[in-house]
Amino acid sequence: MALAASLRCSSCICFDAPLADSNSDRYKSSSINFPLRLRIHESSKKPLLVSISTSTIVFVGLSLCICSSASALTPLPRRLEKESQTADSRSAAVEEEDEKSDAAFEVWKSKSFALTVSLSMVALQGSMPPSWSKDFISSQSRRLKFQAKFRPSLEDIFAQLCLPFTPAKGKVNIGPASTAAADIVTLGDSWLSFAIRKAVIEPITAAEHLDWFKDLSHKWKVYLRRNLNGDIDPQGQVWAAPYRWGTMVIAYKKTKFQKQKLPPIQDWADLWRPELAGRISMVNSPREVVGAVLKYMGASYNTMDIDLQVPGGRNAVLQNLELLAKQVNFFDSANYLRAFSVGDVWVAVGWSSDVLPVAKRMSNVAVIVPKSGASLWADLWVIPAASGLKTDRIGGRVRGPSPLIHQWVEFCLQTANSLPFRQGVTAGASPSALVSGPLKLPEELTKGKPKLDTNIVAGAPPLEILERCEFLEPLSDATLLDYEWLIKNMPKCGPNFIEYVSSLVGTLRKPKLT
Numbered sequence: 001m002a003l004a005a006s007l008r009c010s011s012c013i014c015f016d017a018p019l020a021d022s023n024s025d026r027y028k029s030s031s032i033n034f035p036l037r038l039r040i041h042e043s044s045k046k047p048l049l050v051s052i053s054t055s056t057i058v059f060v061g062l063s064l065c066i067c068s069s070a071s072a073l074t075p076l077p078r079r080l081e082k083e084s085q086t087a088d089s090r091s092a093a094v095e096e097e098d099e100k101s102d103a104a105f106e107v108w109k110s111k112s113f114a115l116t117v118s119l120s121m122v123a124l125q126g127s128m129p130p131s132w133s134k135d136f137i138s139s140q141s142r143r144l145k146f147q148a149k150f151r152p153s154l155e156d157i158f159a160q161l162c163l164p165f166t167p168a169k170g171k172v173n174i175g176p177a178s179t180a181a182a183d184i185v186t187l188g189d190s191w192l193s194f195a196i197r198k199a200v201i202e203p204i205t206a207a208e209h210l211d212w213f214k215d216l217s218h219k220w221k222v223y224l225r226r227n228l229n230g231d232i233d234p235q236g237q238v239w240a241a242p243y244r245w246g247t248m249v250i251a252y253k254k255t256k257f258q259k260q261k262l263p264p265i266q267d268w269a270d271l272w273r274p275e276l277a278g279r280i281s282m283v284n285s286p287r288e289v290v291g292a293v294l295k296y297m298g299a300s301y302n303t304m305d306i307d308l309q310v311p312g313g314r315n316a317v318l319q320n321l322e323l324l325a326k327q328v329n330f331f332d333s334a335n336y337l338r339a340f341s342v343g344d345v346w347v348a349v350g351w352s353s354d355v356l357p358v359a360k361r362m363s364n365v366a367v368i369v370p371k372s373g374a375s376l377w378a379d380l381w382v383i384p385a386a387s388g389l390k391t392d393r394i395g396g397r398v399r400g401p402s403p404l405i406h407q408w409v410e411f412c413l414q415t416a417n418s419l420p421f422r423q424g425v426t427a428g429a430s431p432s433a434l435v436s437g438p439l440k441l442p443e444e445l446t447k448g449k450p451k452l453d454t455n456i457v458a459g460a461p462p463l464e465i466l467e468r469c470e471f472l473e474p475l476s477d478a479t480l481l482d483y484e485w486l487i488k489n490m491p492k493c494g495p496n497f498i499e500y501v502s503s504l505v506g507t508l509r510k511p512k513l514t
Contacts, residue, residue: 118145119404122157122179124186125150127244127353127379127428128412129420136411144404149177154188161185161200161384180384183402187240189378190287193230193474196239202385207238212410217435223471231474240380243412244421244428246352247461247469248288248374254453255364256346265347267370268296272323280328281336282349286483287472289331291375292349293320301375302473306482314482322491351377352456353427359452360424366453369461373468379428381409422458429459
C-alpha cells in the first residue's frame with residue numbers, strides 16, 4: 001500500500017534492477033531488467049496500479065530468494081574458522097596425551113619393581129618335587145619374584161646358617177647369595193634343636209592361628225614346639241613347618257639272599273644274624289646306631305635313662321652294640337650306599353631319602369621298614385634369624401621375612417601337591433600321611449611302571465608299623481653322657497676306628513659340619 005501511494009505522487013517511474021554479480025552464474029536464467037518508462041494518465045490508473053503491484057511482488061520475492069541463496073553460500077568469517085581449527089587441534093592434542101599416559105602406565109605396570117613381592121628360598125637338593133616352584137609361581141600374580149637355590153646336603157645348609165657375620169663399618173653385611181639372606185630354608189629335624197640354641201633361626205610368629213598349622217596332626221604340633229634350649233615344650237613356640245618325612249630303612253639284595261638260601265630281612269634282629277657278618281654297611285649317626293640296638297632290645301629310640309628303662313642297663317646295651325659293630329663292615333653316611341651298589345655288602349641301613357632312589361635304579365633289591373618300627377626323619381621349612389641383626393638391609397632385601405612365607409608353606413602342605421611323593425617322583429611322604437598312613441594310588445598311575453619290592457606304599461610304611469615309629473627327640477645331658485660312654489667303649493674294628501669314634505662323639509654335642 002505504501003508503494004501504491006508513492007506511485008500516485010509520481011508522474012514517471014524508472015526501474016533498473018540488475019542482479020548481483022556474485023551469484024550471476026547460478027541465477028543467470030532469472031536475470032530481470034526493467035528499462036521501462038511509463039507515463040501514467042488518470043484514465044489508466046487502475047490497470048497500471050495492478051501491473052505495478054504485480055511487478056513489485058515479483059521483485060520482492062525474487063530479492064528474498066537471491067538474498068537467501070547468497071547467505072547460504074557466504075563463507076564463515078575468518079575469526080570463527082580459526083576458533084574451529086583451534087578446538088579441533090586441542091581435541092587431537094588431548095587424545096594424543098591420553099594415549100601417551102595410557103602407554104606410560106602400561107610400561108610402569110610391567111616393571112619388576114612395581115608392587116613386586118619377593119620370596120627367596122634355599123632348599124635341600126632333591127627334597128621337594130620339581131613342579132612345586134613352577135606351580136607356585138603360576139598360582140600367584142606376576143608381581144611375585146621367586147628365587148630358589150639348592151644345596152647338596154643338610155650339613156651344608158646348617159653350616160652356612162652358622163657362618164659368623166663380618167661387621168663392616170659398624171654394620172652387618174650379608175651377601176645376597178648367603179643362606180642367611182633367604183626368607184625360608186630347609187633344615188633337617190635333627191638339626192632343629194642346635195639351630196635354636198645357636199639362634200640362627202627364629203620362631204614362626206602366630207603360627208597357631210594359621211590354617212596350615214591348624215591342619216597338622218597332634219604329633220606334628222607337639223614335635224615342632226620348642227623352648228629356647230631346643231627341647232620339646234608344649235608351652236614353647238613353633239619353630240618350623242614340615243613338608244616331607246620318611247623313615248630309617250633296611251635294603252638288601254634278594255639275589256644274594258636267594259643264592260645263600262637266607263630268609264628275607266623283616267626286623268632289626270636280622271642284623272645280628274651270623275651269616276650277615278661283614279655284609280652290612282650303615283650310616284654313622286650315633287642316634288641311629290645306638291637306636292637300632294635299643295629297638296632290637298625292645299626299647300625306645302628316645303630312652304632317657306638307659307639303666308632304668310632298658311633290661312640290663314648300659315652294660316647290656318654295650319654288649320649288643322659290640323655284636324652289631326662286628327656285623328657291620330663300616331659305618332659311613334657318605335659311602336654306605338656306594339658299597340651296597342657295587343656289591344661289597346649285601347645289606348644297607350640308612351634313611352629312606354637316600355636308599356629308595358638308589359634301590360629303584362638297581363634290580364633284585366628289597367627295601368623294608370622294620371616291623372617293630374624305626375626312627376622318623378623330617379625336612380622342615382625354617383626362617384633364618386636375619387631379622388634380629390642390627391642392620392637395615394640383608395643381602396639386598398629389607399630386613400624381615402617375606403609376607404609370602406605362609407602362602408608357600410600352605411602350598412607345600414596341600415593334598416594335591418603331595419602326588420609326587422605318592423608316585424615316588426620324590427622320596428618321602430607328605431606330612432598329612434603321618435597319621436592317615438599311605439593313600440593307595442589309582443591303578444592308572446602305577447600301570448606299566450617297575451615295582452620295587454618294599455612295604456613302603458606311596459612314601460609311607462603301613463599304618464601298623466608307622467604307629468611304632470618315632471621322631472628323634474633331643475637328649476638330656478645325662479643321656480648324652482651314656483651315649484658317649486657306649487661309643488667310646490665300642491670294639492676297635494677297622495683302621496679308622498679312632499677317627500670314627502671321635503666324629504660320633506662330636507655329633508652328639510653338635511652337628512657334624514665337615
